Amino acid sequence: MTLYADLQVSRGSFNLSLDLTVEPGEVVALLGPNGAGKTTALRAIAGLLALNGGRIALDGSVWDEPPRTFRTPDRRPIGVVFQDYLLFNHLSCLENVAFGLRARGVDKQIARSEAARWLETVGLSEYARTRPRALSGGQAQRVALARALATDPSLLLLDEPLAALDASTTLHVRAELGQHLQRFEGRTLLVTHDPLDAMVLADRIVIVEDGQIVQEGKPTEVAHRPRTDYVAQLVGLNLYQGTASGTTVTLTEGGTITLAEPTTGPVHVAFPPTAVSLYPTPPSGSPRNTWPAVVTGIEQHAHTVRVRLDASPTGPSTLLADITPAAVADLHLTPGQPLHTTLKATEVHTYPV
């Protein structure tokens, strides 16, 4: 059954008006800048905020339909991972994960063994007796995920699940989160301001700006066919499909990209335009992703210049690079100009198709 949410919320001068659906097994990302109303939408679906209008329903049961119906959060089959996790510090990790089962009336022993199984699933068995405050950010996030999933919710809500992590752990934790979400059979709604999270984790992206949906579609559609300038800047990612073998990905459109970490099989390859550098002559040393390219377009953005390049046949045929206006002047950039491009392998992210 589909989660159907027609969300109408007014907060002072701010009006949220979203129409969302999430199918079983689907991961939908609500992507948008801070203050767009993403978290408000999530709180409304969780029941932490009452709707002013509209309707939320799942499996034929209505959760919220003002003015008559309102189910409190504890009576909705949901699991929530909060931005700063909100693990109970007076309970051990095991007790945190068992909390939802206990609250739903599961026998203590069964709840504890089920919680232990979930801690094992997220790879934290040895932390069962640990208090949450002793965990690292990535570990706390995994405990929070286990706690949310332990009750076998129909709907999993993730509020900026990676925002509280430092950059070095984000990549790893994101990949793991992706695996857990893939295995989860219920519906997932992910709220994030990070386009990469949305691209890597979601089956469908809903872009929200100022309380309204501005675009909706599969990650590749949204990335390749941005409908507004805002979306283009937001998802300004280089995104390709290809087949990985070890640290090399052969792109479907031709060319190869070298990765920092090996993987295999059909993958999406994504990297931000800032990871691409431009040189007038072939760079010295041996950066692994070095392609001769031709400038096909130049766009001025707020603080950077986005350069469109064609790096075929050795690299991608459409490549975006963000450089500073000063670099544009140094390189005397003009369309049609031949250049040399390099891409840092450590900034390339892959995820399974």
Add this chain to the structure above:
Amino acid sequence: MSRRGRSTSGRLPLVLLLPALLGLAFLLVPLIGLLAKAPWSTLPGRLFSADVWQALRLSLVCATSATVLCLLLGVPLAWLLARGGLPGRSLIRAFVTVPLVLPPVVGGVALLLVLGRRGLVGEHLDAWFGISLPFTTAGVIVAEAFVAMPFLVISVEGALRAADPRYEEAAATLGAGRWLTFRRVTLPSIAPGVVAGTVLCWARALGEFGATITFAGNFPGRTTTMPLAVYLALETDPDVAVVLSLVLLLVSVVVLASLRERWISGLR
């Protein structure tokens, strides 16, 4: 290097230093006097005399019962004030704090008017259940609870307001109703505040005099608690009064020490 040698703010101004020292002496000298005047040689005998023991036991029983009563009523009241979203909340809070500033004797008179045998509520208690509170041990507990409860409510409410309500939201999304959330999430997180409030409340109940003597009278073994016994003994046998006072002083010091070390500084 001595601290004095490194002082950067210059000499302490005499106009502040002198009253400060005077104030300190004013607070300390009576306590020192109590210790100096104590009949140390005969102290053990007096301490374990039947009268002292009786008063002490009654005091402990009544203060503890009053504290339990305050916990049962005061913690929910604090929760209501902090989380209930009541209209006119600040007005209710003001009423709650009235017993803090009200002369205890006035509290005793008020209790007598309401719970006395002819009182507003007491009349019905007597007629329907045959319960009469004034001049009984139960009356002592009521009087002490009336005076001490604000200490608990204020302390617990402060802790509740400082606690992050989003943890309660997290518990709700995990399927916990409000009562379960209160027991398993809210209460443990405000435990230090509850303990501090309980200790303050208990100490206040133990020292209660005015409301007790007004509402419960002075019947040895039934309503004569330590403070009342001290007052009585002062007229008949001052040495006993000193001994009783020393016991109360000791209890106060213990309470203060336990509060400071465990709950006020550092919070765990």
